[in-house]
Amino acid sequence: MLVKNHGGVTVVGIGSAGIKIVSLLSRKSLLVDRFAYISCDEGDFSTVEPKDTVLVESRVDQKLTPAMARGLALGSHGRIREVVNGSKVVFIVAGLGGATGSGLAPLVASVAQGCGATTVGVAVMPFEFEKKMKFYAGVSLRRLRASSRGVIVIDNDTLMRSSPADSTLTTLYDSANKAAVKALGSLLSKSSEGSKPIGLNKLFGTVLQDGYSLLGVSSSGAADKAEDALAGAVVSLSKLAEAKEANHAVVILNGNATLSGQEVGLAVGRLGSIIDNQAVDVEYGVDYSGSAQLQVSVLASGFRSTKYDDYDPLSKILGDRILDDEMDASLPEGLELLQPCD
Numbered sequence: 001m002l003v004k005n006h007g008g009v010t011v012v013g014i015g016s017a018g019i020k021i022v023s024l025l026s027r028k029s030l031l032v033d034r035f036a037y038i039s040c041d042e043g044d045f046s047t048v049e050p051k052d053t054v055l056v057e058s059r060v061d062q063k064l065t066p067a068m069a070r071g072l073a074l075g076s077h078g079r080i081r082e083v084v085n086g087s088k089v090v091f092i093v094a095g096l097g098g099a100t101g102s103g104l105a106p107l108v109a110s111v112a113q114g115c116g117a118t119t120v121g122v123a124v125m126p127f128e129f130e131k132k133m134k135f136y137a138g139v140s141l142r143r144l145r146a147s148s149r150g151v152i153v154i155d156n157d158t159l160m161r162s163s164p165a166d167s168t169l170t171t172l173y174d175s176a177n178k179a180a181v182k183a184l185g186s187l188l189s190k191s192s193e194g195s196k197p198i199g200l201n202k203l204f205g206t207v208l209q210d211g212y213s214l215l216g217v218s219s220s221g222a223a224d225k226a227e228d229a230l231a232g233a234v235v236s237l238s239k240l241a242e243a244k245e246a247n248h249a250v251v252i253l254n255g256n257a258t259l260s261g262q263e264v265g266l267a268v269g270r271l272g273s274i275i276d277n278q279a280v281d282v283e284y285g286v287d288y289s290g291s292a293q294l295q296v297s298v299l300a301s302g303f304r305s306t307k308y309d310d311y312d313p314l315s316k317i318l319g320d321r322i323l324d325d326e327m328d329a330s331l332p333e334g335l336e337l338l339q340p341c342d
């Protein structure tokens with residue numbers, strides 16, 4: 001894995017959810033040069049190449065908190081730096097709310113930024129019923145924002161809407177992963193026969209704005225599937241923030257050859273009126289590697305507030321600022337960063 005100065009795009013999966021999602025992504029043909037996986041739990045690495053992994057070891061079997069995970073990672077900063085070193089762009093994917101992803105995603109982001117990469121966090125937020133996870137998720141999201149150029153937020157609740165009510169938790173996770181991987185895969189897709197990829201520059205036009213970029217996802221097989229799925233994606237966005245506040249957006253249509261150019265044009269052209277803001281700056285991409293069931297993903301930024309502000313009571317007071325002693329272990333992390341990246 002440790003090709004130095006490769007100058008390309010690296011995607012790092014952290015913790016159980018992050019690793020599952022990134023290992024699924026790594027099977028697609030993407031604008032990505034390197035995949036890496038970081039966790040405190042060796043069991044998370046079962047589906048990935050051992051050479052691409054960084055294990056943050058805990059000497060005793062204990063239930064971790066995010067701060068403990070960060071403390072344990074002090075000994076792994078060198079390895080983490082090797083993973084991101086030389087990359088132009090680093091995407092850091094983690095489910096927030098547990099110990100590993102919440103603790104390590106902001107740390108890895110600040111190491112990547114320190115190595116000069118444009119760093120984008122991809123945060124998968126807990127299901128509504130995972131109430132205990134919300135506080136850690138909220139604090140970690142704010143820290144991730146402070147240590148990255150942009151953060152894409154994917155909400156598990158908005159991803160599982162199509163699952164039957166009696167689904168098991170594993171089925172819920174699997175269907176959330178499928179939707180997330182389809183959306184992320186299309187956002188990072190390479191150009192191929194007939195498709196129109198979005199490309200990193202246009203993606204960054206939405207992602208590198210102030211605040212978070214929120215992802216709304218929906219699929220449809222109806223006769224007017226493009227408009228139907230677009231409307232569904234906006235509904236899922238509006239569960240996270242006030243949709244009309246969006247000022248930049250990327251619309252991705254992931255379908256197959258049954259999706260006509262006219263449908264694409266109509267759907268993309270209608271985003272402004274659906275969210276009731278004609279001034280929204282819209283870019284779009286079309287990926288024909290999917291199925292007749294069309295998935296539309298809308299990634300939007302520019303929101304003044306989101307539902308996650310309530311997860312972390314400190315966010316209203318601090319905004320993007322981070323206290324030195326908040327969730328501790330941040331001082332040693334800062335000191336470590338003084339070591340040069342080559």
Ligand SMILES: Nc1nc2c(ncn2[C@@H]2O[C@H](COP(=O)(O)OP(=O)(O)OP(=O)(O)O)[C@@H](O)[C@H]2O)c(=O)[nH]1
Nearest residue numbers: 015016017095096097098099100101125126173176
């Ligand atoms: N979409 C999706 N979300 C998941 C999955 N597994 C866990 N999550 C979510 O990810 C968040 C964090 O969970 P994990 O990834 O299990 O936690 P972790 O980072 O491994 O942390 P610890 O195991 O506590 O050290 C929570 O919001 C869960 O809802 C998954 O397979 N798919």
Ligand SMILES: [Mg+2]
Nearest residue numbers: 015016041100
């Ligand atoms: Mg885990």
